[in-house]
Amino acid sequence: HSWSGEVHEVLSPICIKTPSGLKRKVIGTYPLCNEAEAAEALKAAVTAYNNGRGEWPTMSVADRITCVEKFTHRIIEKKNEVVKLLMWEIGKSHADSVKEFDRTVEYIYATIDALKDLDRQSSKFSIEQGIVAQIRRSPLGVVLCMGPFNYPLNETFTTLIPALIMGNTLLFKPPKHGTLLHYPLLEAFRDCFPKGVVNTIYGRGNKIIPDLMKSGEINVLTLIGSSKVANELKKLHPKVNRLRAILGLDAKNAAIITANADVKLAVQETVLGSLSFNGQRCTALKIVFIHRSLADVFLNELSEAVAQLKFGMPWQSGVALTPLPEQHKPAYIQECIADAIAHGAQVMNENGGATNESFVFPAIVYPVKKGMKLYTEEQFGPVIPVVPFDDLEETIEYLIESTHGQQVSIFSNDDEEIAELIDPLVNQVSRVNVNCQCQRGPDVFPFTGRKDSAEGTLSVVDALRSFSIRSLVATKLNENNKH
Ligand code: G3H
Numbered sequence: 387h388s389w390s391g392e393v394h395e396v397l398s399p400i401c402i403k404t405p406s407g408l409k410r411k412v413i414g415t416y417p418l419c420n421e422a423e424a425a426e427a428l429k430a431a432v433t434a435y436n437n438g439r440g441e442w443p444t445m446s447v448a449d450r451i452t453c454v455e456k457f458t459h460r461i462i463e464k465k466n467e468v469v470k471l472l473m474w475e476i477g478k479s480h481a482d483s484v485k486e487f488d489r490t491v492e493y494i495y496a497t498i499d500a501l502k503d504l505d506r507q508s509s510k511f512s513i514e515q516g517i518v519a520q521i522r523r524s525p526l527g528v529v530l531c532m533g534p535f536n537y538p539l540n541e542t543f544t545t546l547i548p549a550l551i552m553g554n555t556l557l558f559k560p561p562k563h564g565t566l567l568h569y570p571l572l573e574a575f576r577d578c579f580p581k582g583v584v585n586t587i588y589g590r591g592n593k594i595i596p597d598l599m600k601s602g603e604i605n606v607l608t609l610i611g612s613s614k615v616a617n618e619l620k621k622l623h624p625k626v627n628r629l630r631a632i633l634g635l636d637a638k639n640a641a642i643i644t645a646n647a648d649v650k651l652a653v654q655e656t657v658l659g660s661l662s663f664n665g666q667r668c669t670a671l672k673i674v675f676i677h678r679s680l681a682d683v684f685l686n687e688l689s690e691a692v693a694q695l696k697f698g699m700p701w702q703s704g705v706a707l708t709p710l711p712e713q714h715k716p717a718y719i720q721e722c723i724a725d726a727i728a729h730g731a732q733v734m735n736e737n738g739g740a741t742n743e744s745f746v747f748p749a750i751v752y753p754v755k756k757g758m759k760l761y762t763e764e765q766f767g768p769v770i771p772v773v774p775f776d777d778l779e780e781t782i783e784y785l786i787e788s789t790h791g792q793q794v795s796i797f798s799n800d801d802e803e804i805a806e807l808i809d810p811l812v813n814q815v816s817r818v819n820v821n822c823q824c825q826r827g828p829d830v831f832p833f834t835g836r837k838d839s840a841e842g843t844l845s846v847v848d849a850l851r852s853f854s855i856r857s858l859v860a861t862k863l864n865e866n867n868k869h
Pocket of ligand 1 (some may be wrong): 536668669824
């Protein structure tokens with residue numbers, strides 16, 4: 387597409403020293419689409435789909451797989467470039483950036499295998515009451531795909547690849563932080579897929595996305611991001627009943643550490659669960675309930691463990707805490723901590739909450755209670771709110787009242803206690819983790835959420851189903867019908 391000429395300057399979370407203090411380094415620019423250019427991209431996707439009669443939706447599954455394999459070989463060649471950009475654009479450590487890249491490639495290969503299985507199943511016929519049926523999976527149309535900044539490559543591709551391989555055409559908008567790293571992949575999209583099948587749009591979402599939704603030409607909205615944005619976008623679609631939404635949204639995953647827990651294990655998993663990638667994961671533990679009898683020992687051990695974490699630049703070895711890409715985040719985290727302190731809580735660890743331009747040292751805040759921001763808001767950053775409880779019923783009540791419903795972690799060494807908790811919890815969230823942190827993987831497990839946390843289900847196989855519809859070819863068996 388032609389560009390309007392307006393560009394966005396990309397500020398890295400990596401800062402440079404200037405006479406007036408630390409400043410985020412400019413690491414590149416990207417062109418911003420205007421509304422007309424986004425509309426042009428939509429037209430290209432609609433034309434390529436051509437009401438299901440385009441080259442891509444009618445291509446055989448085997449040929450589509452060949453295109454995706456070719457694309458995968460091409461992106462593997464770009465690994466070093468993409469990993470470097472993950473570090474500079476979103477501040478992810480080298481080890482985690484490599485992990486994100488490798489996980490993405492593995493996910494694509496697993497998707498290909500899963501599709502081959504699905505395709506084998508649809509080549510089988512079943513006969514019921516004199517009718518022979520063949521069940522197929524058909525594409526849905528034009529998919530608008532938007533990934534998040536915290537996994538700009540991996541979580542984009544966990545929706546983009548299944549949507550693509552099922553025969554849909556795409557409009558793809560990379561996240562604001564994590565756009566440059568898609569640049570090295572653009573040529574591969576162009577070379578491996580027919581014209582108009584993948585259309586990348588860069589721009590300010592609030593400027594270009596509303597018109598796309600209002601057009602009524604989007605058949606599937608897939609977004610890993612905020613519940614508020616997803617709701618607003620869905621409402622803009624003129625025929626919302628014809629829109630499928632596959633969404634991964636806000637979460638406030640809780641850890642429940644009972645009186646019978648192994649405190650060492652709970653501390654270790656809390657650090658990983660709350661602070662991996664500085665707490666910027668939708669699956670992060672964002673609130674910790676500790677039985678009052680264990681609170682002192684847990685808080686001491688947690689403070690010690692946090693003090694051991696190494697802060698540094700993404701390329702330094704052994705680094706656990708890195709600069710944050712969102713400019714507003716340090717101030718927001720400080721605001722949450724100040725609010726908790728004003729309501730009677732304290733920061734329990736040395737340097738907890740200390741900030742500079744793009745860095746926040748993790749804060750352990752205790753005792754957090756109802757009425758504080760940290761009790762309900764998804765902080766998406768390095769703060770561990772800790773709530774003391776006396777009766778497990780209080781933790782179940784918290785989850786019932788919460789608007790979120792993604793996951794929970796229980797820590798206990800008492801099997802009976804665990805068994806009694808699982809039923810009430812599994813009716814509030816979509817995954818209960820026992821003696822381990824919350825997480826999305828392994829990627830073959832279903833990934834979803836209840837309430838405002840998700841719509842539809844992702845995973846290697848679930849995503850193939852989510853981006854397609856079952857259709858049936860039914861033939862009546864009778865003497866005249868030799869078909
Ligand atoms: O940010 C949300 C991601 O789905 C988290 O994935 O649990 O593998 O880090 P993860």
